[in-house]
Amino acid sequence: xxxxxxxxxxxxxxxxxxxxxxxxxxxxxxxxxxxxxxxxxxxxxxxxxxxxxxxxxxxxxxxxxxxxxxxxxxxxxxxxxxxxxxxxxxxxxxxxxxxxxxxxxxxxxxxxxxxxxxxxxxxxxxxxxxxxxxxxxxxxxxxxxxxxxxxxxxxxxxxxxxxxxxxxxxxxxxxxxxxxxxxxxxxxxxxxxxxxxxxxxxxxxxxxxxxxxxxxxxxxxxxxxxxxxxxxxxxxxxxxxxxxxxxxxxxxxxxxxxxxxxxxxxxxxxxxxxxxxxxxxxxxxxxxxxxxxxxxxxxxxxxxxxxxxxxxxxxxxxxxxxxxxxxxxxxxxxxxxxxxxxxxxxxxxxxxxxxxxxxxxxxxxxxxxxxxxxxxxxxxxxxxxxxxxxxxxxxxxxxxxxxxxxxxxxxxxxxxxxxxxxxxxxxxxxxxxxxxxxxxxxxxxxxxxxxxxxxxxxxxxxxxxxxxxxxxxxxxxxxxxxxxxxxxxxxxxxxxxxxxxxxxxxxxxxxxxxxxxxxxxxxxxxxxxxxxxxxxxxxxxxxxxxxxxxxxxxxxxxxxxxxxxxxxxxxxxxxxxxxxxxxxxxxxxxxxxxxxxxxxxxxxxxxxxxxxx
Amino acid sequence: xxxxxxxxxxxxxxxxxxxxxxxxxxxxxxxxxxxxxxxxxxxxxxxxxxxxxxxxxxxxxxxxxxxxxxxxxxxxxxxxxxxxxxxxxxxxxxxxxxxxxxxxxxxxxxxxxxxxxxxxxxxxxxxxxxxxxxxxxxxxxxxxxxxxxxxxxxxxxxxxxxxxxxxxxxxxxxxxxxxxxxxxxxxxxxxxxxxxxxxxxxxxxxxxxxxxxxxxxxxxxxxxxxxxxxxxxxxxxxxxxxxxxxxxxxxxxxxxxxxxxxxxxxxxxxxxxxxxxxxxxxxxxxxxxxxxxx
Numbered sequence: 001x002x003x004x005x006x007x008x009x010x011x012x013x014x015x016x017x018x019x020x021x022x023x024x025x026x027x028x029x030x031x032x033x034x035x036x037x038x039x040x041x042x043x044x045x046x047x048x049x050x051x052x053x054x055x056x057x058x059x060x061x062x063x064x065x066x067x068x069x070x071x072x073x074x075x076x077x078x079x080x081x082x083x084x085x086x087x088x089x090x091x092x093x094x095x096x097x098x099x100x101x102x103x104x105x106x107x108x109x110x111x112x113x114x115x116x117x118x119x120x121x122x123x124x125x126x127x128x129x130x131x132x133x134x135x136x137x138x139x140x141x142x143x144x145x146x147x148x149x150x151x152x153x154x155x156x157x158x159x160x161x162x163x164x165x166x167x168x169x170x171x172x173x174x175x176x177x178x179x180x181x182x183x184x185x186x187x188x189x190x191x192x193x194x195x196x197x198x199x200x201x202x203x204x205x206x207x208x209x210x211x212x213x214x215x216x217x218x219x220x221x222x223x224x225x226x227x228x229x230x231x232x233x234x235x236x237x238x239x240x241x242x243x244x245x246x247x248x249x250x251x252x253x254x255x256x257x258x259x260x261x262x263x264x265x266x267x268x269x270x271x272x273x274x275x276x277x278x279x280x281x282x283x284x285x286x287x288x289x290x291x292x293x294x295x296x297x298x299x300x301x302x303x304x305x306x307x308x309x310x311x312x313x314x315x316x317x318x319x320x321x322x323x324x325x326x327x328x329x330x331x332x333x334x335x336x337x338x339x340x341x342x343x344x345x346x347x348x349x350x351x352x353x354x355x356x357x358x359x360x361x362x363x364x365x366x367x368x369x370x371x372x373x374x375x376x377x378x379x380x381x382x383x384x385x386x387x388x389x390x391x392x393x394x395x396x397x398x399x400x401x402x403x404x405x406x407x408x409x410x411x412x413x414x415x416x417x418x419x420x421x422x423x424x425x426x427x428x429x430x431x432x433x434x435x436x437x438x439x440x441x442x443x444x445x446x447x448x449x450x451x452x453x454x455x456x457x458x459x460x461x462x463x464x465x466x467x468x469x470x471x472x473x474x475x476x477x478x479x480x481x482x483x484x485x486x487x488x489x490x491x492x493x494x495x496x497x498x499x500x501x502x503x504x505x506x507x508x509x510x511x512x513x514x515x516x517x518x519x520x521x522x523x524x525x526x527x528x529x530x531x532x533x534x535x536x537x538x539x540x541x542x543x544x545x546x547x548x549x550x551x552x553x554x555x556x557x558x559x560x561x562x563x564x565x566x567x568x569x570x571x572x573x574x575x576x577x578x579x580x581x582x583x584x585x586x587x588x589x590x591x592x593x594x595x596x597x598x599x600x601x602x603x604x605x606x607x608x609x610x611x612x613x
Numbered sequence: 614x615x616x617x618x619x620x621x622x623x624x625x626x627x628x629x630x631x632x633x634x635x636x637x638x639x640x641x642x643x644x645x646x647x648x649x650x651x652x653x654x655x656x657x658x659x660x661x662x663x664x665x666x667x668x669x670x671x672x673x674x675x676x677x678x679x680x681x682x683x684x685x686x687x688x689x690x691x692x693x694x695x696x697x698x699x700x701x702x703x704x705x706x707x708x709x710x711x712x713x714x715x716x717x718x719x720x721x722x723x724x725x726x727x728x729x730x731x732x733x734x735x736x737x738x739x740x741x742x743x744x745x746x747x748x749x750x751x752x753x754x755x756x757x758x759x760x761x762x763x764x765x766x767x768x769x770x771x772x773x774x775x776x777x778x779x780x781x782x783x784x785x786x787x788x789x790x791x792x793x794x795x796x797x798x799x800x801x802x803x804x805x806x807x808x809x810x811x812x813x814x815x816x817x818x819x820x821x822x823x824x825x826x827x828x829x830x831x832x833x834x835x836x837x838x839x840x841x842x843x844x845x846x847x848x849x850x851x852x853x854x855x856x857x858x859x860x861x862x863x864x865x866x867x868x869x870x871x872x873x874x875x876x877x878x879x880x881x882x883x884x885x886x887x888x889x890x891x892x893x894x895x896x897x898x899x900x901x902x903x904x905x906x907x
Contacts, residue, residue: 064703132890135846138648138706139838140890143883146835150883153877253831257714264707308722315714322708323696 005482006193006465011336019185019275023048026279029180038174039242040286045177046239051262055274056191057224058263062204063134066227067125067141068232070148073251074121075114075233076240077152080168082110083241088167095157097140102520107171107241110307111180114237115230122229123222129235130221134207137221145256153248164247172241180238184231188271189334191227195472195481198461200224202469205458205502212418212452213521214444214473244431254311258285261318267328269460272335277328281317288313332460355553369410370396370431372448372525372557377416377426378581379409382430386412388581389426392559394454394525399551399558401572401589403565408578410561411453414527417559418441418450430525445474451514453530459503463494463513466502470520481520488516490547491553508539512546519554526556532564544570569593615745620868626752629759630817634833635840635852636766637810643783643847644803645698650709651689652837653830654716655811656818658685660825661720663816664731671734675816682812683805685716690804698800713830720827728826751820758813763853763878766806770849773830775802783847832879839886845896854897859886 007015023045030041050072057065060281067093081089081096084103089101128365129140153162191197200220203210207217240246258281266277288310289596315589320326374392378385386409395401402410415421415430419440427436438446458466467488471481492512505513511531518526531547532540544567551558562568568589575592577584585595592598638652662681666674689712697708738749738752770776778799781789790796814833819825840859844851863882870878889897 062701062703064706085659128887128891132842132887135702136890137843138703139835139842140887142835143839143887146832147880147883150877253828257710260707260710308718308726309720310730312715312722315711315718319693319708319713319715322700323693324706326700326704327696598823 005217005486006462006478007336008470011334012193014336015272015334016186016189019272020182022275022279023178023181023185026294027174030174030581042172042174042177042242042264043239044278044282045174045181046235046242047259047262048181048275048280049177049184049235049238050232050260051274051278052181052188052271053228053235054259054263054270055223055268056188057221057355058260059268059270059274060192060204060224061221062202063221064138064260065141065228066138067129067144067148068228069251069256069259071118071122071229072236072239072255073148073152073230074119074236075247076236076246076251077165078106078117078233078238079114080112080165080240080246081158082113083169083171084105084165084167085169092160092165093158107169107176110241111147111234111237115234118227118233118236118586119230122233123226126222126225126229130218130225145252149248159248162248164245164250166245168240168244168246170242170244172238177238177242180234184234185271185275187227187231188202188274191224192271193478195478196220198465198469198472198478198481201461202458202466202473205460205466206422206456209452209456209458209517210473211420211440212444212450212456213470213517214441214475215469216439216441227485233567257311257318258314261314263328265317265321265328267330267332269327269332270330270334270337273328273330275330276330280329281314284317285310285314370524371429371531372417372431372559374413375418375427375429377413377423377428379412379416379421379423386581387416387423390578390581390583392417392583394557394559396524396557397551397555398574399547399560399572401568401575402559402561402578403563403568403575403592404578404584407580409581410578411529413578414450414529414559414561418448418527428591441473442523444523447522447524448527449518449521449525450527451511451529451531453533455510455514457502457505457510457513459501461502462499463502463505463509464489464498466513467494467516467520470517471522484522485516486521488519491549492516492519504531511535511543515546515550519550519556522556524556525559526550527559527561529561530563531560532562532567537566540564540567543567547571619746619748620865622748622752622756623868624745624861624864625857626755627864628857629755630814630856631833631836631840631860632759632853632856633762633810633814633817634837635844635856636849637807637814638764638834638837638841639844639847639849639852640803640807640810640831641800642841643849644779644786644800646702646786647694647705647709647836648702648833648841649694649807650706651712652807652811653834655682655686655808655830656815656833657720657825657827657830658682658716658814658815660731660815660819660829661724662812664729664825665722667732667907679809679812679846682808682810682815684808686804686808686811689716689845690801694804695797695800715832717827717830718825722742724827726827728824728829729824730824731819732819755817756837762810762813764848765838769806775799779803810883816897819843827869835883841881843886843889843896851896858897 026041027045030038054068057068082103085104086102089096096405102515127145129137131146132140152159199215203215203217203220236251261272262277262281265281266275267273372394374390376389376391377387378389379387390413404410411423416423419438422437427434429435430448435443435446464485468481468485471484472478476484489498492515494509494512494516497509502513515528515531532543535543547558548571560568560572572589574586576586576591577592577598585592585598638649641647641649659678659682662678663674666677693708693712699703721833737751740749741753770780778794782794782799818829818833836859840855841852843858844855859882862885863878866881
């Protein structure tokens with residue numbers, strides 16, 4: 001559970017124990033009240049499991065799904081049909097297959113089967129949906145919710161249609177709901193702190209940067225979507241065995257709004273937020289409902305059937321949270337992160353050349369043909385020809401400077417080399433293999449790292465996390481990822497700030513952090529897009545020293561786009577000049593500086609004069 | 614042959630309605646980058662205005678409905694969406710969900726949470742003879758309104774200063790602001806137009822179904838969203854195409870689906886577009902986005 005180096009054991013333990021204690025307290029309070037009160041609290045705990053399911057997907061990916069309640073509905077129907085006595089199923093769902101109709105399983109078995117069924121359904125539904133864009137996922141998942149409702153409400157023979165099911169055994173006790181909720185907390189935190197969880201959180205902070213360190217968005221989202229679907233299914237299955245009745249509207253739009261409000265109010269990024277949000281919103285909701293009806297009512301989840309004051313209150317709470325407290329009550333922090341028990345990461349004795357051996361080891365078979373080459377690469381954007389048949393070759397251990405005026409096509413060339421843009425014509429070869437058009441994550445795994453002009457930090461992760469996730473991105477386990485990150489951070493002199501947020505670093509550290517993140521993927525070719533921009537002379541000199549060391553220690557070749565000519569001349573034995581999408585000249589810094597076209601087009605007469613002075 | 618022509622006209626009329634909804638969603642998306650869940654309630658509120666204005670002459674009632682649509686859209690922007698204008702996409706989406714929930718339930722609490730029936734003018738439930746075809750007047754009205762809205766919008770966007778500002782804001786909001794585009798004004802106008810379009814759609818839906826209910830906006834907003842996704846985000850023309858595709862699909866499935874499957878028409882209509890997205894995640898007309906900043 002505890003991530004060595006990612007957080008202290010004390011912080012991790014606190015983060016786990018506090019929500020568990022909250023659940024235990026809630027269950028204890030519920031058990032001490034009237035049966036009706038106990039029933040209400042039991043349903044709140046079932047709701048909490050659904051909200052934790054939402055947290056696993058929404059909190060870690062940063063993408064809203066409006067379809068998770070569809071999985072809660074699926075879990076509820078599966079479990080209900082498996083536990084309904086045969087006499088009742090014959091009446092309510094006459095065409096149900098005999099095997100299911102006659103089945104009268106124990107609550108535990110029914111819940112487990114429901115979880116499995118929902119996991120399978122979420123995997124099957126998520127497979128196409130997670131392929132759609134970040135913008136489209138909220139919509140396509142909303143469409144899934146309506147499709148699920150449509151099927152449940154009209155498939156009369158199996159689901160009982162729009163009138164639903166009654167006489168479902170009410171077997172969910174407050175103890176079992178509490179235990180399941182505790183288990184869901186453990187699952188949600190374990191996922192958040194797993195390598196896959198970190199990869200997904202990195203993609204939440206910045207999609208482009210995540211792809212640049214080898215993270216495959218679709219895969220990571222699908223895993224979380226599936227786990228989320230299972231948890232929601234469990235919540236639905238337990239809830240229906242508390243209330244005893246089920247209809248297609250039980251887990252529909254209103255329930256989606258309720259659960260999303262719970263998550264958002266608590267703070268979607270933390271498991272603690274899911275717990276606190278559920279308890280807070282449920283409490284307010286029950287109070288409003290009592291006020292509205294003058295009596296205690298069962299079932300948060302069935303709010304759609306009695307809309308009015310409580311629902312307006314819910315909407316207002318959601319609105320105020322979004323406007324005034326976007327991070328929710330917990331601001332997205334776990335219990336162990338609220339009172340910073342941050343202990344500075346003790347830098348471990350770095351295992352020498354961690355990343356280098358990793359890189360060389362993975363690719364030794366093709367090492368002999370090693371080089372990164374572009375051949376005749378051309379690319380136009382809506383009529384504007386940006387690259388015109390560019391050639392480029394980067395040999396192992398080499399540092400090649402790429403210079404040219406603004407708009408020469410330097411960044412576009414790096415985008416093509418790293419798979420972010422497809423060339424109209426021409427090819428990219430990595431170690432002799434044609435890799436043109438491969439996705440960035442695949443190229444990263446093949447040993448190609450890059451940084452961005454804009455930095456693109458994972459603002460919400462710590463420095464340590466955002467570098468460790470670089471190693472996790474290429475499939476390294478969490479523990480090993482932390483070791484690699486500790487090593488890289490120490491070499492780049494960033495160990496001091498390992499536990500502080502990546503988004504709050506000064507510009508100099510920000511640049512280094514981008515490089516550290518790329519180095520953690522174990523690249524053999526590192527493409528740097530203006531790493532010295534915004535640095536002062538002193539910082540630039542440090543950067544050159546660090547890059548020189550990286551070339552030696554990590555054994556990786558560097559392609560350097562840079563406007564600061566001193567940095568280029570210091571570091572690179574070879575310089576390639578690009579102008580208007582074409583190569584002007586390739587040669588040693590001296591040759592390039594002497595080239596008349598370069599002096600005129602790029603370096604400018606003043607530089608030439610200064611250099612000769 | 615006449616059967617086919619008849620179903621094509623039905624399909625086009627439904628597609629026109631969907632296009633109106635999708636254009637409304639697209640307009641506010643282009644100026645604010647927000648997917649507005651509450652667009653469905655911008656349809657529902659004017660529909661209730663029509664319901665409330667039962668006694669007055671129909672034309673006046675429609676005018677009142679459109680005014681209600683504009684008012685609710687502008688109000689929602691001012692009160693709820695302006696504070697989250699610079700928040701991320703997810704935060705804006707959830708904010709609009711909150712607005713939708715509040716509006717739905719205010720109507721539930723003040724009117725009723727069950728559907729109410731609304732009388733429709735006799736003229737609109739009759740049909741006109743066009744050649745060999747008998748076309749419902751409502752469909753003629755829908756098609757005419759869609760054409761007028763498209764024409765008017767085209768004129769506004771390409772022939773007026775406000776339209777130019779709107780297109781500039783859609784391309785690059787920050788840059789447009791630096792160049793003097795009045796952000797609040799452009800966004801308010803976009804919401805006003807969007808509210809008016811939703812109101813027109815709301816009136817047409819009421820004329821078709823003869824009733825209003827607090828959740829009547831849910832399916833239309835999903836239809837609009839999907840149309841926008843199919844057409845490609847932020848493109849008016851894409852929204853029209855997306856709306857027509859969905860309308861034709863839905864209408865033809867209604868006509869030709871085997872009886873046993875008719876109840877599942879919505880499920881099929883909403884599932885198919887996902888297939889388009891798998892092949893073209895950026896929609897039919899959309900350019901690949903998301904990597905513009907590197």
